Amino acid sequence: MDVENIEENDYAEMDLLRFTTAGSVDDGKSTLIGRLLYDSKNIFEDQIEAVEESSRRRGDENINLALLTDGLKAEREQGITIDVAYRYFATPKRKFIIADTPGHIQYTRNMVTGASTANLAIILVDARKGIVEQTCRHAFIANLLRIQHVIVAINKMDLVEYSESVYETIVESFKSFSSRLDNFIDVTFIPISALHGDNVVDRSNNMPWYPGSTLLYHLESVYIGSDQNHVQARFPVQWVIRPHSDEHHDFRGYAGRVAGGVFKPGDEVQILPSGFSSEIESIHTANGSIDEAFAPLSCSLLLKENIDISRGDMIVKVNSPPDRGQDIEAMLCWFSEKKMVVRGKYSLRHTTKEVKAIVSNLQYKININTLRKVEEEDDFSMNEIGRVTIRTSAPIYYDSYKNNRTTGSFILVDDMTNETVAAGMIA
Numbered sequence: 001m002d003v004e005n006i007e008e009n010d011y012a013e014m015d016l017l018r019f020t021t022a023g024s025v026d027d028g029k030s031t032l033i034g035r036l037l038y039d040s041k042n043i044f045e046d047q048i049e050a051v052e053e054s055s056r057r058r059g060d061e062n063i064n065l066a067l068l069t070d071g072l073k074a075e076r077e078q079g080i081t082i083d084v085a086y087r088y089f090a091t092p093k094r095k096f097i098i099a100d101t102p103g104h105i106q107y108t109r110n111m112v113t114g115a116s117t118a119n120l121a122i123i124l125v126d127a128r129k130g131i132v133e134q135t136c137r138h139a140f141i142a143n144l145l146r147i148q149h150v151i152v153a154i155n156k157m158d159l160v161e162y163s164e165s166v167y168e169t170i171v172e173s174f175k176s177f178s179s180r181l182d183n184f185i186d187v188t189f190i191p192i193s194a195l196h197g198d199n200v201v202d203r204s205n206n207m208p209w210y211p212g213s214t215l216l217y218h219l220e221s222v223y224i225g226s227d228q229n230h231v232q233a234r235f236p237v238q239w240v241i242r243p244h245s246d247e248h249h250d251f252r253g254y255a256g257r258v259a260g261g262v263f264k265p266g267d268e269v270q271i272l273p274s275g276f277s278s279e280i281e282s283i284h285t286a287n288g289s290i291d292e293a294f295a296p297l298s299c300s301l302l303l304k305e306n307i308d309i310s311r312g313d314m315i316v317k318v319n320s321p322p323d324r325g326q327d328i329e330a331m332l333c334w335f336s337e338k339k340m341v342v343r344g345k346y347s348l349r350h351t352t353k354e355v356k357a358i359v360s361n362l363q364y365k366i367n368i369n370t371l372r373k374v375e376e377e378d379d380f381s382m383n384e385i386g387r388v389t390i391r392t393s394a395p396i397y398y399d400s401y402k403n404n405r406t407t408g409s410f411i412l413v414d415d416m417t418n419e420t421v422a423a424g425m426i427a
Helices: 008-013 029-039 045-058 073-078 105-115 133-144 164-178 215-221
Strands: 016-023 085-090 095-100 120-126 149-155 186-191 234-241 253-257 268-272 277-285 288-290 298-303 314-317 323-334 345-350 353-367 372-374 385-398 409-413 420-426
Touching (some): 016 029, 016 105, 016 133, 029 095, 029 120, 029 215, 095 105, 105 133, 105 323, 120 133, 133 164, 149 164, 149 215, 164 186, 186 215, 323 353, 345 385, 385 420
Parallel strands (some): 016 095, 016 120, 120 149
Antiparallel strands (some): 085 095, 234 253, 234 314, 253 298, 268 277, 268 314, 277 288, 345 353, 353 372, 353 385
16 A cells, blocks of 8 residues: 555545554454554554564564554563554555554553544454453443444464354354444454454455455445534534734634534524523634534634633534533543542543532442442442442533533543543443
8 A cells, every 4th residue: 555645635634533452462452553554554664674673682483563563661571562552544545543452451441541532443352262351341341432333353363274163153252242232333353363464454365265354444444424423513612712913803713623513604503501592603724714514623613692602611503402410420430549439529521611520429330350230339449430420510511422422521630639530421
């Protein structure tokens, strides 16, 4: 694939796919990403030479493509992924951002962080081991984060002699488990060998029984246009733009990123929490005015009336207002080494708004090994996930996470340390 011929303007207009990888230790996540970058010719020559030299020093039989993504010294020494590693590449058809997330249970918070903005998840399965406990846990987290597109990459097919029966057994096993998950729209199964490149970028001659596409082709062609909520219009205000110049003396733009729906000049909108209504006069971006704005475009809205609007307010269409409340039920993933306790006080940051909050009730935790509910406990430890009720000091305007991942999510911050202690998904 020759990505050097992509024009700068074409690159800016290209569709972007964010995807995350997950799998058990030694399933080959980093090797797969290295192979994807290597075979799609997205690696500079000096990077290849450095990896080849490192592979020789380590005594590896083949070039160790995992070294392209394992950036931390501890990762290279232990042969595991610890932190989320982001990688960027492009083909003539699409741009990509990869979040290579850890497989270890003690790094669940890192996986949640990396997967929170992903359109698609690649869940790796070792063909020799089949569906294991961590596979189910990663599928559960991907479902919890409302990742609708999943690729189950059955790796190391070379070590099971490219057996079709092994592949079919794993497919049926995963289908049986995932039938209990409700957010997956499509699940695609691809047999691969990341080490040798089978079905990663190029089709494998070793598996003529597999009729489907390669991993890269599926990444290039999967349709994500309907993933955003284009019905309920949401525009959290980040900043009020007042140039104070002679040329733009009367300009008052409300800047932010569209979180849902479509906004057009002439639309009647309502400002929350004030409740005042107005009409959109025009929409502007860095490249000039536009006829419509939809998620996740950053822009500024100009209204016909001058209304007192500030950061933390939300502009919505009058026919589809969000929910309003101070008692919020949510699924929470705890990030901090310091335990969460019921009645603990935090700052809650939701879109561009910040309010004080307490965790008023812990309904249950989820054992992410067995996926069973654990009730009658009153604290959260790092990497644990559960359902809570949160009381805020002022009402917030929100949607369920299932309807809108932006207006349905929040973080909790410790006021004393400014540490992000949890991420929440509103039920």
